[in-house]
Amino acid sequence: MTPSPRNRDDSPDAGKRASGNPATQAKIELTVKQQREQQKQAKLAEYQRQLARRRRSRLTWWVVGSAAAIAVVAVIAASIVFAPKSATYQAGGTGAQIEGVETFSNATQHVAGTVDYPQNPPAGGPHNQYWLNCGIYDQPQQNENAVHSLEHGAVWVTYDKTRVTGADLDALKAQLPSSYVILSPYEGLPSPIVLSAWNAQLKLDSATDSRIPAFFEEYWRNQNAPEPGASCSGAIDGPGKQS
Amino acid sequence: MTVPEPASARSLPPWWAVLIVAIAIAGLAFAIGRFSTFGAAGAATPPTSDSPEAGFARDMQVHHGQAVEMAMDIYRTTDNSDVRVLAYDIATTQSAQKGEFYDWLVRWGLPQAGGPLMSWMSTADTAHHHGAATGGSAPSEADLMAQMGMATTAEIAQMRAETGTAADCTFLGLMIRHHQGALPMAQALLQLGHDPRALTVAQGVINTQSAEIDLMTSLRAGLSCPS
Numbered sequence: 167m168t169p170s171p172r173n174r175d176d177s178p179d180a181g182k183r184a185s186g187n188p189a190t191q192a193k194i195e196l197t198v199k200q201q202r203e204q205q206k207q208a209k210l211a212e213y214q215r216q217l218a219r220r221r222r223s224r225l226t227w228w229v230v231g232s233a234a235a236i237a238v239v240a241v242i243a244a245s246i247v248f249a250p251k252s253a254t255y256q257a258g259g260t261g262a263q264i265e266g267v268e269t270f271s272n273a274t275q276h277v278a279g280t281v282d283y284p285q286n287p288p289a290g291g292p293h294n295q296y297w298l299n300c301g302i303y304d305q306p307q308q309n310e311n312a313v314h315s316l317e318h319g320a321v322w323v324t325y326d327k328t329r330v331t332g333a334d335l336d337a338l339k340a341q342l343p344s345s346y347v348i349l350s351p352y353e354g355l356p357s358p359i360v361l362s363a364w365n366a367q368l369k370l371d372s373a374t375d376s377r378i379p380a381f382f383e384e385y386w387r388n389q390n391a392p393e394p395g396a397s398c399s400g401a402i403d404g405p406g407k408q409s
Numbered sequence: 410m411t412v413p414e415p416a417s418a419r420s421l422p423p424w425w426a427v428l429i430v431a432i433a434i435a436g437l438a439f440a441i442g443r444f445s446t447f448g449a450a451g452a453a454t455p456p457t458s459d460s461p462e463a464g465f466a467r468d469m470q471v472h473h474g475q476a477v478e479m480a481m482d483i484y485r486t487t488d489n490s491d492v493r494v495l496a497y498d499i500a501t502t503q504s505a506q507k508g509e510f511y512d513w514l515v516r517w518g519l520p521q522a523g524g525p526l527m528s529w530m531s532t533a534d535t536a537h538h539h540g541a542a543t544g545g546s547a548p549s550e551a552d553l554m555a556q557m558g559m560a561t562t563a564e565i566a567q568m569r570a571e572t573g574t575a576a577d578c579t580f581l582g583l584m585i586r587h588h589q590g591a592l593p594m595a596q597a598l599l600q601l602g603h604d605p606r607a608l609t610v611a612q613g614v615i616n617t618q619s620a621e622i623d624l625m626t627s628l629r630a631g632l633s634c635p636s
Contacts, residue, residue: 231429234433238433238436238440239436241437242436242439244440245439245440245441245444246443249446249447319521344526379522383520384520386521386522387511387521388521389515394511397481399478400478400481400482409562
């Protein structure tokens with residue numbers, strides 16, 4: 167081995183030399199073996215730093231990736247959950263099924279004289295040319311006139327005046343709309359109260375039955391009446407009209 | 410040496426990563442596609458049963474129904490040709506509008522029957538009442554109809570009992586108040602509603618009924634009606 171300037175530096179007699187530069191001074195003080203060891207350590211440290219960096223970046227990818235996956239799933243879910251829904255209500259008894267409502271299929275024509283109706287009270291059928299003006303009556307009304315009002319979309323509320331009186335009658339009146347309704351007592355009713363619309367009827371025992379508002383929602387001014395929207399005023403007032 | 414080459418980290422990502430990203434993009438596109446239909450579906454979604462449009466359609470039918478009734482009454486009995494043609498105009502116009510309001514509810518799949526009169530207006534500035542929901546002092550149906558400018562049974566009976574100019578003056582007075590009652594309802598719909606056709610009709614009600622109020626006021630002056 168030929169002595170090199172560096173080897174000379176490493177020689178014991180060179181140890182007496184000194185340098186103003188601390189780095190140079192440190193080098194002067196190290197042996198070759200020590201320097202190799204130092205380089206090895208530096209490489210190892212660099213390797214470990216790289217390992218740590220890779221581990222960190224892999225963790226970041228997992229966090230970002232799963233957050234993105236959750237976000238995508240959430241957006242898809244939202245696009246389904248918050249989709250606008252169309253109305254499902256179908257007027258005329260096909261949407262809400264009201265317990266006890268009977269439906270019929272009656273003809274509609276104008277006739278003079280009296281008619282023998284299949285329902286009691288009538289819920290449609292041939293009728294007089296003059297409709298009964300809607301309103302509150304305290305006397306029984308002509309079937310043939312009231313049926314014409316049903317054809318125009320009115321609901322005819324009939325009651326047995328021996329069984330529905332005072333507070334019960336007031337409770338019944340309080341539930342009636344201001345138009346397209348006839349209230350009248352009726353002789354020979356099958357139940358204390360009967361609600362009749364064109365081709366639909368509900369027999370009731372109580373003025374506070376929750377099916378009363380349900381019946382009005384379904385059948386009052388129903389579009390399946392033959393002439394919905396036609397007037398329920400301007401024809402004839404029956405006897406005992408209160409309002 | 411086992412130190413990994415930095416270049417290897419920059420090579421193509423594994424196939425499963427590409428697949429996951431592709432699925433995520435496809436899913437996102439699917440959701441965006443669905444969201445993009447919300448606007449159209451939202452516009453096509455009809456007003457609900459408690460919407461201002463439905464409330465207006467119901468209450469205006471009650472309101473217009475009485476105008477038709479009063480106009481047809483005076484049409485039968487009046488001797489004044491100006492009042493007769495006005496009555497004809499009101500009866501036919503308001504019948505047609507009432508039919509359109511009826512059909513809105515039919516097409517929107519809603520019942521003709523709804524909550525208390527004018528309850529849909531309670532959030533509008535023009536509403537001076539508070540619906541039954543607030544409890545306590547829930548106004549009666551008759552009170553609400555009076556607020557809508559509608560005539561009472563007694564007022565209609567009075568008009569029917571009168572003849573000649575007295576009946577014409579009573580009719581015009583009642584119908585002016587009746588028309589005035591429609592204006593806050595139409596204004597409330599303009600403020601609260603969204604359906605384009607309903608807004609057009611509400612503006613039309615304001616324009617035409619305001620014009621008819623002026624006409625009826627001048628008719629009353631011409632007949633020297635007592636104020």
